[in-house]
Amino acid sequence: MARSKITMSILRVIKIGTSILRGSHERTTASIINSYSRSLSRSINKGDRIVLVSSGAVGLGCNHLGIKNRPTDIVSLQAIAAIGQGYLMSLYEQSMNKHGHKVAQVLLTRYDLESRKSYQNASNTLLKLLDWGVLPVVNENDTLSSDELKYGDNDTLSALVATALNADQLILLTDVDRLYSSDPRTDNKAKPITDVHHLDIVTNLDANSKKSGDWGTGGMNTKLSAAKVATSSGITVHMADGRNPTVLDELLNGSRGGTVFHPHPQPMRNRKSWLAHALKPVGRITIDQGACKALLHKGASLLLVGIIDIEGNFDGNQPVTINDENGNEIARGISSLGSYVLRMSLKRPKPLGQSPIAVHRDVLVLREEYLL
Numbered sequence: 240m241a242r243s244k245i246t247m248s249i250l251r252v253i254k255i256g257t258s259i260l261r262g263s264h265e266r267t268t269a270s271i272i273n274s275y276s277r278s279l280s281r282s283i284n285k286g287d288r289i290v291l292v293s294s295g296a297v298g299l300g301c302n303h304l305g306i307k308n309r310p311t312d313i314v315s316l317q318a319i320a321a322i323g324q325g326y327l328m329s330l331y332e333q334s335m336n337k338h339g340h341k342v343a344q345v346l347l348t349r350y351d352l353e354s355r356k357s358y359q360n361a362s363n364t365l366l367k368l369l370d371w372g373v374l375p376v377v378n379e380n381d382t383l384s385s386d387e388l389k390y391g392d393n394d395t396l397s398a399l400v401a402t403a404l405n406a407d408q409l410i411l412l413t414d415v416d417r418l419y420s421s422d423p424r425t426d427n428k429a430k431p432i433t434d435v436h437h438l439d440i441v442t443n444l445d446a447n448s449k450k451s452g453d454w455g456t457g458g459m460n461t462k463l464s465a466a467k468v469a470t471s472s473g474i475t476v477h478m479a480d481g482r483n484p485t486v487l488d489e490l491l492n493g494s495r496g497g498t499v500f501h502p503h504p505q506p507m508r509n510r511k512s513w514l515a516h517a518l519k520p521v522g523r524i525t526i527d528q529g530a531c532k533a534l535l536h537k538g539a540s541l542l543l544v545g546i547i548d549i550e551g552n553f554d555g556n557q558p559v560t561i562n563d564e565n566g567n568e569i570a571r572g573i574s575s576l577g578s579y580v581l582r583m584s585l586k587r588p589k590p591l592g593q594s595p596i597a598v599h600r601d602v603l604v605l606r607e608e609y610l611l
Contacts, residue, residue: 248286250369251408251491253279254397254465258414259481260295260327261302266484268299272330273337274484279374280338282491288369290404292377292397293331299323324378331376343368345377352399352517353558355510362403394461395516398468398476402512409469410490411462412481417497418459435466435500466500468516471608473506475499507608514571514604518558522551522578524597525562534561534570535605541572544594549581561598572603 255275260268279289297316300323301309310316328344335342345365352358368375379396394411401409415423423429466476477496479486490496507515526534530545541561553559554577561570574581576597 248288249408250288250290250404250406251282251410252290252292252397252401252404252406253410253412253487254292254393255294255412255481256393256414257294257298259412260293261298268295268302269330269334273334275487276331276334276338278487278491280335280340281488283340283372283374287491290365290369290375290377290400290406291331292393292400293327294378294393295327296320296323296378299326327378328376331374335374340372340374342374342376345375347377347379347396347400349517349519352403352513353519355513358403358513358517361400365400365404394465395468398465398474399517401469401474402472402509402516405472405509406469406474409465409474409476410487410496411465411476411478412487413462413478414480414482415459415478415497416480416483418462418478422459432498435498468512470500470502471507471515472509472512473502475502507604511604511608514558514573514602515608518571518573520558520560520571522549522553522557522559522574523562524549524559524574524581525564525566527564531563531569534603535607538600540596540600541570541598541603542594543576543581543584543597544589546581546585546597549578549585551578553578555580559598561603568606570598570603570605572598574598 260271279291283289297309297320300319300321301307303322303326304319306319310319324344324346328342331342345361345368347361350357351361365375365377377393377396377400379393397411398409400406418432418435419429420432421429462478466478469476476499477490478498478500479490479496481487486496524541524546525548526541526545527547530541533539533545534541547564551559553574555575556573557577558571559574560568561572562568574597576584576595581597
């Protein structure tokens, strides 16, 4: 869904992390949300369109029950999220209503975005809410999601939402002021990174960046993953310190985050972004050298004749990775045929003439396109 960025207002997706919303002795969760709501309302009143991706349901549920440490088993997490989610939405609703704005709760799981139709439906629903002047508050459906469905502290989810909406900006509010070359809490030689034009410069960041806090489920690596998804789709990403009560106002008035991830100059289109980032592959197809060359250099579809191995069990129209003979992933796509049919075909002589299409070019995206 194309959207002119010249004639229409700015569309921003803002993600607020659990570590921010849990608050402290100095600032309660309610006061933090009240502060954010004032900033959001001022921006909406100027004509900006905003979608909020909010963590915090589990943390607030634990607060309500007096639980000191975040549980680790999925059943407890789901039950606590069911308690906290209602409280979280009530805080947003009360705060935004004071400023004359309504809110809507939108709960998503990975499955909601793995179907192209559902992906478009989610986008259309959010856009309709924006047309009505409603603030959508998106969260992963923690009461239903299993470990296999979770995105990682809503970071990747926020990037997928931004991509689905063709947003102008993704703002990640977290508990650090910017990206560093290593963890500044443990390395006094860590250097701040204020601008990222190519994500390959942060690929080898210190392994400690993968650590999250006690209450969040993400970490710096999930922020980098979100930035990769968004920037490859042409979206500017601002990472900023959400503990600063003035930072959101500043960002919404045109300031920059502590680290800005700049969009790729040749972004993927919406459909390819969905193929690359929203889908979770359920199998792997290994192809020969000739098929690799056809995919990489000729813009071809993957033909059955080029397949040499199949891993996993999947049906037709399910997502798979496509690997070369050395095990390197070169593409992702939707297989036209199920794994059983593909395996049976490997046992038969190579067909003469035109080979059947296993993955059509229209539902295939090269790795070089989504690892920009």
